[in-house]
Amino acid sequence: MLQRQTPLSIDWIGDVDGYLDLIDQTRLPERLEYRTCHTSDEVWQAIRQLAVRGAPAIGIAAAYGVILAARDFAGGSERWRPELARALEYFASSRPTAVNLFWALDRLRARADRLPASASADDLRRELLDEARRIHQEDREICREIGRCGAELLADGDGVITHCNTGGLATAEFGTALAAILTAADQGKQLHVFVTETRPLLQGARLTAWELMQHDIPATLICDSAAAQVMKEGRVRSVWVGADRIAANGDVANKIGTYALALLARAHDLPLYVAAPASTFDLSLRSGDEIPIEQRAAEEVAEGFGRRTAPEGVSVYNPAFDVTPAQLIEGIVTEWGVVRPVETAGIRRVLSPAQENRKLSQ
Amino acid sequence: MLQRQTPLSIDWIGDVDGYLDLIDQTRLPERLEYRTCHTSDEVWQAIRQLAVRGAPAIGIAAAYGVILAARDFAGGSERWRPELARALEYFASSRPTAVNLFWALDRLRARADRLPASASADDLRRELLDEARRIHQEDREICREIGRCGAELLADGDGVITHCNTGGLATAEFGTALAAILTAADQGKQLHVFVTETRPLLQGARLTAWELMQHDIPATLICDSAAAQVMKEGRVRSVWVGADRIAANGDVANKIGTYALALLARAHDLPLYVAAPASTFDLSLRSGDEIPIEQRAAEEVAEGFGRRTAPEGVSVYNPAFDVTPAQLIEGIVTEWGVVRPVETAGIRRVLSPAQENRKLSQ
DSSP states (O other): OOOOOSOOSEEEESSTTOEEEEEOTTTTTTOOOEEEEOSHHHHHHHHHTTSSOSHHHHHHHHHHHHHHHHTTOOSSHHHHHHHHHHHHHHHHTSOSSOHHHHHHHHHHHHHHHTSOTTOOHHHHHHHHHHHHHHHHHHHHHHHHHHHHHHHTTOOTTOEEEEOSOOSGGGSSSSOSHHHHHHHHHHTTOOOEEEEEOOTTTTHIIIIIHHHHHHTTOOEEEEOGGGHHHHHHTTOOSEEEEOOSEEETTOOEEEETTHHHHHHHHHHTTOOEEEEOOGGGEETTOSSGGGSOOOBOOTHHHHTGGGSOOSOTTOEEOOBSEEEEOGGGOSEEEETTEEEOSOSHHHHHHHHHHHHHHHHHHO | OOOOOSOOSEEEESSTTOEEEEEOTTTTTTOOOEEEEOSHHHHHHHHHTTSSOSHHHHHHHHHHHHHHHHTTOOSSHHHHHHHHHHHHHHHHTSOSSOHHHHHHHHHHHHHHHTSOTTOOHHHHHHHHHHHHHHHHHHHHHHHHHHHHHHHTTOOTTOEEEEOSOOSGGGSSSSOSHHHHHHHHHHTTOOOEEEEEOOTTTTHIIIIIHHHHHHTTOOEEEEOGGGHHHHHHTTOOSEEEEOOSEEETTOOEEEETTHHHHHHHHHHTTOOEEEEOOGGGEETTOSSGGGSOOOBOOTHHHHTGGGSOOSOTTOEEOOBSEEEEOGGGOSEEEETTEEEOSOSHHHHHHHHHHHHHHHHHHO
């Protein structure tokens, strides 16, 4: 069975009065450091500053962040309910695109809603911690399932391109697209992974290359702009990415550059696979046009790594995500199976057992 | 008439015993510094380290570099001819892809070949300097012509994407693709230029953004991976790039990422224009497959910005150029007119007056 070779990205230490340890992903690969969060503000900042990033990881971290917010709640439900609502709203404001964040907050809200009016703030804290731990533990299992489903789409000898970071750092464990690669390698398939560095914040160069090296999987770092050339040279058989939000029609919001890779893959007749937990689907949105796209600071582009790389005062356009139309995606790998072809009906079919199961577990 | 707003990228100071001043393009935009070259080795290093870069600028700099090498030549032609051959070979080894380098060296060789056996090393130096100055001066005029031809393809209100740096820094003056943009703006057309930062060495962010700001042309910096999104949003009407070598069939070697932009432009039904002097054509090569592609150091990718951005020991694939097939190119803008459609016969037609003229001027 696949063994984790990297430390846990997110770790809740202790019980209701515990705290959150996050690998500070902004320091990798130079330093592997934990960022300890004793307050909800510290968690909010960690999410905003991308110390913790990756759609599933953001959801897990925010859930624990709400526990830290709830530490100050007191009295009966007439007092803590509005405080909880504010805490959930606060975390919902940390990043706009990844829907797993809102999904995790919704789970906490639903859990609290089921508490009787007589429940104390202590009762609430215990319930919320239990729910956060479930979200965290479920994500581990989901990643393993995504890995298993995705690995079937990878053959011995395959070269693949992957973009951004979709590994253990982005999730509870193993990742989404990267879990497919890790699982296939664990099954004895020889793979070679071309890792796009992923400007502006270099999650591919800093995080994915590091994770693959920890797992001893052959990896080659390339500039984002070299992906088309790697495809043209026949070095890869497929392209693998994660997702931050998927609309009902299968349009996928993911790290800026994904849409370009999808077009380039199509031009070279290579399949693009998206791997993401079912919680990444936002069926309330008909298409990707409705997905809010986070615009990030100019400095990420113009002052890479503490050094000015563009003239002072230059105008910068820095969307953190783009939307890849469903028709450019060969399949979406979820813990419940592969949506293929990517279309509304197929998505509903694959998701329906997940939704039923979620109801059962509540 | 278009006025230069940036300092000369290449400046020969003095006469036969002069020296070469080059803007050190590795220091921009932080510092505008000249790198003074008193020896041929200094020029060779400046080319290799990209202190001077851009296909036409490399040719001009190498030509002056040969003058510095010739400073040590002595005696009659039986002595200086083999020394000159070695100097030409030395500069030919500085960078492999841009054909303008070899073209400039060929012009010096041809000029020397026409000298009688009785010519002294002093005679040679005078001839070489005259030829280098001609190459330099001709490039100024060529850039203006390219600008005039290219500007006709730009309309008032156009947004454009440009990749890498094709401006005054890359040439004697004004540039190639950027000359078209500068000329159109000078004609009163309102343009908005999206500048790809151009990893790994960020010539777009550091050089093109700087040049456009000097000329007061609205410019927005984007990550290379955001170009597809900018196209999708309908912000641009065309894509403009330079070239390092063009095969007889119109396949174009240019900065890594050009091929991707060409595919993305095609997917969005946008024309891609290549702007380059006639000297960029290498009619000895039937197709782009025969163009040698320079592979550059891993550190350019893994230690960008003077800081380690990828794990120690990571494998890196860093081709400096890629090849864009002719069928993805809407037109090639030269000083003799626009090749359009891009195909062997059209290239020969546009180049023939250039070749005849070159013969006349010799």
